[in-house]
Amino acid sequence: MTENLNHQPYIDLKGIRKGYRIGKESIPIFSGLDLTIARSDFVAVMGPSGSGKSTLLNMLAGIDSPDGGQLRIGSNRLDQMGESARSSWRAHNMGIVFQFYNLLPMLTAAENVELPLLLKPLSARQRRVRVEAVLDLVGLAGRGRQYPALMSGGQQQRVGIARAIVADPALLLCDEPTGDLDRTSADEVLAMLAFLNRDLGKTIVMVTHDPHAARQARRTLHLDKGQFSEQRSAA
Amino acid sequence: MTFVRLAGKNAWRKPVRSVLLVICVAVAFLIYGLTACFLVGSQGSAGASDDILGVMSAAGRTQPLPLASMVRIAADPGVAAVTYTTRLRGFVGVENNVVAVSATDPRALLGINGKELGLTQRLVDAIGKARDRVLVGRALADAQGWTTGQRVTVTAVQTAREDGGRDWRFEIAGIFEGDNASTDTYFMIARYDYINAARARQKDTADAFVVRPRDGVPPGELAARIDAQFANSAAPTRTQSEKQFLDAFLRQYADVGLIVDLVVGTSFVTLLLIVVNTMVFAVRERRFEIGVLKTLGFSRHRILVLVLGETLFIFGVGGAIGLAGARLATELAGPALGLVFSALVLAKAAGLVVTLGLLTGALPAANAMRTPIITAFRTR
Incomplete structure (x- = not known):
């Protein structure tokens, strides 16, 4: 399937069904969820705990599968892909920023950033150049040899963002990226995400509890009981 | 960074545990090296000829x-x-x-x-x-x-x-x-x-x-x-090759080869259990990180190779130390003990390093490979 950038949304969910089974009881999360997100959009997803925000993000990241419905990102039908195909898709199309950074403690900042590049056919020199460029982009030039344990939360999150964008994915998924940061660091991270969306054209889907963070997005979706309600942001 | 370096860094993340494992492997390969050197060098039977015959009394x-x-x-x-x-x-x-x-x-x-x-x-x-x-x-x-x-x-x-x-x-x-x-x-x-x-x-x-x-x-x-x-x-006579004679001579006292095989086999089985057990725990401890790697796009196959790489790293370092020790011991022991560190001993040991490294890594690697990302993320 060839993507028509002008007419087709970049992310398209149709009639998504998803539930969890606890013992013999089935607990539905989504029963026919629809969602479209345009390329280069910046969408914040808010909602109370248990509303399905993380489940939605996991499905968009291809680490969880819907029970039914269609899930298309770009030209790829994630709902029809096997696990190895989804791994490959993640490696080339998506970056993810976690709430608690999830950096590997035994690797330096630069090595953490370099991880996604190990999956690409690049020479060591090409990888090093890219890593230095993204560390510079997130304001951590010269800090590549530092280990995560010696960095502040804000700095670790910037390493996390650098790792998410180093392979130049079109889609950036953020799971509470400011949830573990103080206001100043959170604002820096949000400014960086806004820059990535505005200047580099990344499509960003950000799950957050923080209304202040959500205001950085172009639009905010409220998820409750498996359904969306929408609100446009001033940003 | 390379996959090899990543495997090495993973293996070395808990230095005390890794050092103990390496010592364990090194000791096992020291035992193997010395016994293999003894077998090769014992009474010169390895260097004895199959062509030259000895005629003795029946x-x-x-x-x-x-x-x-x-x-x-x-x-x-x-x-x-x-x-x-x-x-x-x-x-x-x-x-x-x-x-x-x-x-x-x-x-x-x-x-x-x-x-x-x-x-x-x-x-x-x-x-x-x-x-x-x-x-x-x-x-x-x-x-x-x-x-x-x-x-x-x-x-x-x-x-x-x-x-x-x-x-x-x-x-x-x-x-x-x-x-x-x-x-x-x-x-x-x-x-x-x-x-x-x-x-x-x-x-x-x-x-x-x-x-x-x-x-x-x-x-x-x-x-x-x-x-x-x-x-x-x-x-009446009994005619044997020089090699047959020397092997039979050694067997008068005991089946040295069998004893050596049993000693080495026991030490390797023990080693296998220790390393498998430790690696299973080590991999379980960082299931979350394996989930992170999978999220970044590391396939199940790459995770498998990564964990196998860790055990190969442990066995490679430990095996090298153990065999170096055996080599040194053959030098220090002098010729009287008849220890010979031959290329065959080295080749067999290298084969064992790889085989045992893969065997011990198989279970933890399969566990890591099979764990779904969602399950891995629940472990934090």
Whole structure:
């Protein structure tokens, strides 16, 4: 399937069904969820705990599968892909920023950033150049040899963002990226995400509890009981 | 960074645990290395020939054969050369400093297995200059600190002289080196005519005849023919290759190979259980991180290779240390212990490193590979 950038949304969910089974009881999360997100959009997803925000993000990241419905990102039908195909898709199309950074403690900042590049056919020199460029982009030039344990939360999150964008994915998924940061660091991270969306054209889907963070997005979706309600942001 | 470096960093993230594992592996491979070196080097059986035949009494190797039997052996068309040998066992100085003397015709021996022993015409000429001269093997000379021209006295355990004494005095005419490191050179070669003339009993007999078959003659067939020739004689024979003889000699005491296999097998099974157990826990501890790697796009296959790489790293480092230790021990032990660190030992050990590394990594790697990302993320 060839993507028509002008007419087709970049992310398209149709009639998504998803539930969890606890013992013999089935607990539905989504029963026919629809969602479209345009390329280069910046969408914040808010909602109370248990509303399905993380489940939605996991499905968009291809680490969880819907029970039914269609899930298309770009030209790829994630709902029809096997696990190895989804791994490959993640490696080339998506970056993810976690709430608690999830950096590997035994690797330096630069090595953490370099991880996604190990999956690409690049020479060591090409990888090093890219890593230095993204560390510079997130304001951590010269800090590549530092280990995560010696960095502040804000700095670790910037390493996390650098790792998410180093392979130049079109889609950036953020799971509470400011949830573990103080206001100043959170604002820096949000400014960086806004820059990535505005200047580099990344499509960003950000799950957050923080209304202040959500205001950085172009639009905010409220998820409750498996359904969306929408609100446009001033940003 | 590379995958190898990533595997190495993963393996080294808990240094104390990793060091203990490496020590564990190193000790196991030290045991393997030493026992394998012992097997290769023991009595020179690895360096012994399959082609050279030894003809001994069927009644036992301590029973002598009449020297006259040699003529009948030499008459077989399949025999290229034959000589006689008598072993004189004794000690030098103190009773536990045991040495063996092979009394033979050095000139004939040169033609039969001179190449294997490292004999040269110059050495044979040197021993020929006086009846009490001997050629000493390199291992024995190094162990005793002997040099050419030195006089040594061997006190025989059984072979008495005509004068009733057991002291046999020799002058060292030269040192033979052996064809390679696994050749047994922990003995000396004396002249049969000297020993035979001076000994009190069993004159004109030999403990064995050494036979080199003609080219193209199967040694096994020739051995059977020789034994058939003497089957109904007063001195029936048992003919074996040099290698068969030495293996059988060792088995008189115990099946050394089996014992070594059991010791090494037990240590490796224990090692396997320890490393598997530790690696399963190590991988379980960081299931979350494996989930992160999978989220970044690392496929199940790459995760499998990564965990296998960690165990291979542990086994590689530990194995290298253990084998280096075994190599060092063979150097320090000197030739008297007969330890030989051959290329075969190294190749087998390298194969074991890889096999055990993969075996021990298989279970934790499969667990890591199979764990769904969602399940991995729930472990934090």
